[in-house]
Structures are given as C-alpha cells and as structure tokens.
Amino acid sequence: MNGVILLVLIVGLGVIAWATTRMRALGFRRRTGGRVRSLPHHHGWYVALWTAAPPLIFLAFWAATSPALVTDMVLGTPAAGRLPPPGFERAAILSEARALAAGQAHGAFHTLSRTLAPAYATAQTRIDWIATAIVLLLALAGGAYAYLRVRPDFSARTRIERVVLGLLLGASLIAILTTAGIVASLLYEAGRFFAVVPITDFLFGAHWSPQVIDPRDPGASLGAVPLFWGTFFIGAVIAMAVAIPFGLMSAIYLTQYAQPRARRIMKPVLEVLAGIPTVVYGYFAALIVAPAVRQFAVSIGIEWASSESALAAGLVMGVMIIPFVSSMADDSLAAVPDSMRDGSLAMGATPSETITRVMLPAALPGVVGGVLLAVSRAIGETMIVVMAASGVATLTANPFASTTTVTRQIVDLLTGEAEFDSPKTLAAFALGLTLFVITLLLNIIALSVVKRYRETYE
C-alpha cells in the first residue's frame, strides 16, 4: 500500500474514533443529566487525536528510513552479489532498479538493474505491509487507550487544549527556524568559500572578475569592494537622492496642506508605486529610462556614457522607494504632538516655518529611521539592478558609468552553468551573508531609533 492510501486509512480511523466517542459521550450526558466535565466533541477529538497522531508520527519517520531498509533487503539477495563496489555506478544501478520496480521507468541502461527490479518490488511490498500493520496496530492501541479513559469525569477539554497550545507554539517557532535556517545555510556555504578565499581578500580586495578565477590565488579576482561601492552608490546615494526629497515633501504636503479629499485619493495612488512588482520597474528602467539617460548624457557631451548606467537603475529604484519614505515620514509627523505645532503657529510662524523649524526637527529620528529602512530595502533590491545595471564591477563615482551591485552578482553567479562547489558559486553565498548582515544591522538600528523616539512623546 502506498503513502496516500495509508494517510486516507489513518484519517478514516480518526473520523470513526471521533464519531463513536462522541456518541458514547452523548450517552453519559443523558445518564448523568449533563454533569460532564467536557463537551461530547471534546471527547471525540481526544480519542481521534490518540488514534491518528501516533501512526502519523510513525509514518513521518518511516518515510525517512524505509528506502534504506528496502535497499538493505535487496542487497541481501543473491543477485546483488554481482553489483560493483560502492560508488557512483552502484548507486546508479540501484536507483534504476528502484524506478523500474515502481513502474516509473520503461527501460534500463544497466542490465543488472533489470535483474534487481523484482527483488526491489518484493522488498518494497514487504516493507509496505509491515508499515500498514504497524500503522493499524498504533491506531488501534492509541484509540483503545484513549477510548477507555473517556468517562463523565474525564476532562478531555484541557488535554485537547494542551495540544492546540503546542500547535500554536510550533507555528510561531517556524519564524525562528527560518531565521536559523537562513543564518546556518549562509554561514555554512560562506564558510566553505572562506576556506578557499581569505576573508580579507574578499572584504578588502578591489578587483572583481569571477569569470576568470586563478585556481592558485582565487582571492585575487574575488575582491568585493567594487560591489559594495556600487550597491552603496546606486541604493544609498542615487536612489535616496530621489526618494528622500520626493517622499518627504509628499508626506509634508499630504499631511499638512492637502484637503482631506485630495489626501484620500493621492495616498493610495502613491502606494500603488510600492505595489508594482520590481520586475516591471526593471523592465521599464532597461527599456525606457536607461536609453533616455544615455541620450541625456550624450547631449551634455559625455560620449562614452553607458546604456547600463548607475543613474538609470538608481532613479527607478528611488521612485519605487518614494511611498516607503513618505509613509514613514507621514507616521513620524503625525506622532509630533499638536501642541507643538499650534504653539509655533500661535507665535506667528507661517506653516512652512513651523514645519521646517519645529515639526521636522521633532520628527527627525523617525524620519531618519525610515530612511535607514528604505536604504536597507534599496540595497537588497534585485530585479531592477539585474535588468538595468551592468554586470561589470567598476569603482567609479560617475553616475553615467556602469556599476554593478551585490544582488546583481548573486544572480549572475548562481544562474550560470558552474558546478555547485566552485569558489564562484560559493562566492554568491558569501555575498548573501554580507547582504544579510548589513540589512540586519540597518533594520535593527532603524527600528530602535524609531522606537526610542516614539516613547519620548507618549
């Protein structure tokens, strides 16, 4: 029997357990005149859980261990004596035989696998029957144990609720598991990278050309400084030069000046900018903005302007970040107490003087926190730079020249044809680790700035 049928069987047994126990519990209710510790369906769930959970847990373990058991049984048969010694060929023959036995393959490359296939089929059938027997035994034992405990004074509800609590706790632990998974996988792969390439070469080297790696000194062509600079230049300089003035002024206008009606319409319109997928921005940047920027550069007399300029990618990224900056600025302006604004206006200051000299300084920590979060988002942004920025790492402060970024390089390194263990692919994980650490630091600083600031006015 295969896994699906076993699952259906277990669920079916669970339903039967639920229904019979509920009937029995309804019976107590009539006999004792309703003086029962738990509702009938609580009893039902209690027994159903005891019926279904142990076999399910067993199946999860079984799924992980049974292939090895099957292989062991096959290796015990006489035909297995002719197998080559452990290695790639042996594994290939065994997996072919398994596919043949399961009916997934029609022909086989090795003749030996055809001889082994029947052995596989018998072993698999035997293992499946063992699994079925254990599942039935566990379900019946668990169900019977629970069914016998169900009495009028048995508090099934508390027990059920303990299980529910466990489920809730488990769900929230997944967040920690994910974070741990990210950190562990990045650290592991980056560790393998740093075993080959010295960490100082990676962090301080100024030459990046992963296409040609010298096996004797891989660190010489894997210096990431140009990438860090390019990321900073596009994400934190050019993009912010667009996003901060536009975002801040939009927030000021919409919160302080605009009619409520205009605000109601314009705020969602700006938010649409944040909802557009980044691949669309990237396409727009590559198709429309990059040629326009190049033309502009040529028209002001720069002949060698690149069509993959830092400016094109940065401009579009800045527009994408506008709603983000404006909503953070909006929040922090709204948190400034009205009395401060009213005081300034009452002294005769114009609204713009009030905003620039009273409200903005008061809201500054919040605005700065918002800008830091925006920077963190910009340097982690991938598709715009993959489509509009260049793949060539150069150390330049000229916005019309081409630069590359960390995220663009991660995509380039991992979508090529390189094998999984080369320093080239592992370098992507080292870059990912750097990106993760930097955005994590930015987020933590930004969130603590915003939090501390909010507390002072409450």
Next chain:
Amino acid sequence: MTRRLRRRYAAERRFRLIGMAAVALSAAFLAFLLITMVAQGIGGFTQTRVTLPVDLAAADLPVEPARLKGRGADLALAGAGLEHAVDGAATQAFGADGTDLLSPGAWIVVRDAIKADPALLRGTTRFSLPVASAYDVAAKGEGTPEAEALVTRLKARGVLSTGWNLTFLTDADATDPTRVGIWGAAKGSLLTMLVTLALAFPIGVLAALYLEEYAPKNRWTDLIEVSINNLAAVPSIIFGLLGLAVFLGTFGLPRSAPLVGGLTLALMTMPVIVIAGRNAIKAVPPSIRDAALAIGASRVQVIFHHVLPLALPGILTGTIIGMARALGETAPLLMIGMRAFIAAPPQGLTDPATVLPVQIFLWSDQVDRGFIEKTSAAIIVLLVFLLAMNGLAIYLRNRFETRW
C-alpha cells in the same frame, strides 16, 4: 516690515508648491509607467493575419481521413508535409518572400482547421494565418523599412487583417514571439501561490494567535518577535539563497518546481501575515474575551469561537496583500532555477514550471522585437491581477472595518 512679511509669505507659497510638485511628479511617474506599458503591450493582445488561399487538393497530402479522428491526428498531419503545402501556397500568392511572411506556426492553424473539418482536404480554402513577428511589428508601425514596404503592399491588396491573439492567453512559452502565450506561466503562478497560501496562512494565523493571546513575556517570545519582524525586512533574494541551499541542496527537492517556489515564498509571506494578524487580533476589544471567559469558556474556546472570527477580515486583508507581494516576486524564484525555457504548462506541483514575473524577465532578455510587446502585454496581465488583489484587500478592509 511688510517687505519681510511678503518674503515670508512668498517662501510659504514656494514651499507649498514644492510639496504639491513632489506629489504630482510621483503620480505623473506612475501614470507614465502605466501608460507606457499599456501603449507598448496592447499590441500583444492582437495579431496581424494574412488571408491565404491554400489548395489542399492540389497538394495531395498523404493523409487518410480515417486517421484524423482521435489522438493520432496531430501525428498523422505533422508527417504529411502540411508545412510545405502552406509554404508553397504562400510563395505562389506573395512571391519569393512569401514563406518568410508567415509565422513559423502558421501551418498549425491549418492543421487544426483540418482536424475540425477533414473535408477541407478536398478543395481550396482561404485561411487567415498569423504573419511572422517582423511583419507583425511592421504592421503595428515600428518595423524595418523592407518589412514596412511589404506590409504596405499587402495592405493595398487588402489581404491583411488584425484579430484577437487568443494563443497569447492559452499557450505557454515558445521561441517565436507570434506563438508565445502566458497560460503556462499563469498556471505555474497559480500552483506556486496555492502552496504558499496553504503553508503561510495557517502557520501565520496560528503564530499570530500564540504571540498575541498566549505568549508569556520572556526572552523566548522576544526572540520569536524579533525574528518575525526581521524576516519581514530581509531582502527577498536571501530567501532564494535559503531555498537553494536547504530545499534543493539538503532536501533534494526538484528544481524549478512550484512546490519549492511555494515553500520559499511561504517563508517570505508568513511574517507579513503574522504582523497583520497580530494587529487584527490586538484590535479585538478585551471585553469580548472577558465576557466569554466569564461564562466559562476556556482560552482556546475564546480564541477560536470569538477572537478569530472577529479578527478574520483584518487577517484576510493582510494575507491578500502578502500574497500579492509574493505573486510579483522574481528574485528568489530565479535562485531556485525557475528561469528555464518551459514550453508546456506544469501538470503538478513537482513539474518544472515558470511564473508570470519570471516569464516577463525571460522575455525582456529576448532580442526579437516582437517580444517587446509580449513582455509589456504580460506585464499588463500581471498588473491587472495585482490591482485586483489589492482592490479586494481595500474592499474587505472597508466592508468589514469595525470600530469598537
């Protein structure tokens, strides 16, 4: 004194104007982007066709009408030299460049017509066939001079027409821009979203319930909280690296599969749902919990019978917004190998598949000019989906917003 006042008022007006300009420019950029995409992409939904008489009787195809029924029909017609018959007819009708004029997939239209009506084999029929990409672009106004010249000649003869391009909505990726479609990518997106929703929604809601209703204030729950807030701000490409290292590397799941894409996006979407869920749960007034507890309900009953139903509209709004974000995500899916050329819609969760944003990315790299309008057309479809989802979220928020 008045001069100074006038200066201050002028500064005030200037400041206000700058603010207005910032809002207007941002909105103008949005409008420019949307209008450009629609202008570029609207042509992707139509197709230029040329009317071509094909004399199938004269071509004398070696096809037995008996084999035209059922599953062998495609095979029988593919081997019968139908392509040559169509090419011959084109050369006869339009001269030496007649063969180039037709789309490489034009004969498929003829094949499908014959399948529907085998009687066509016995006479001459006027077919309306798609033209090749270069002439399609020329007919829509931006082709090479030679192509434009031919198109003008054909227009004068009255054999060109424009019709809806239904294959764009029903087919999968192809190498020729006149034959590409988005259905394969749309189906991939749908399967991926199903996996994402099935994992992220229950886990996110349960985690939000735990953190809001149960969690004691201690170091562990602080750690959970910090990791959730942090996960929401981790760059999406990092999730792609996680998917690559863990799901593909450690667990050995298949590359390019909606299952892995959905798992990766679920990890990314879950924190969004948790944060939205916590806010919705926090908004349920304590009096409701107290009332239920007072008449003897247990904590679990309070949560699942009272708090959760009241918080559900808020949770759903957050879920839809998170799903919309996941639907538009590209970078993590590139990492797990969803950038292959896949010409058939996926049949299951473990089949190789692509998704709409990745399809857009792949088409944007194509040199053929015909792909520009297809890319923009696919963007229009994606944006329509996203706007619909966000609209639904706003509607839900307005419809079920309760003030206690």
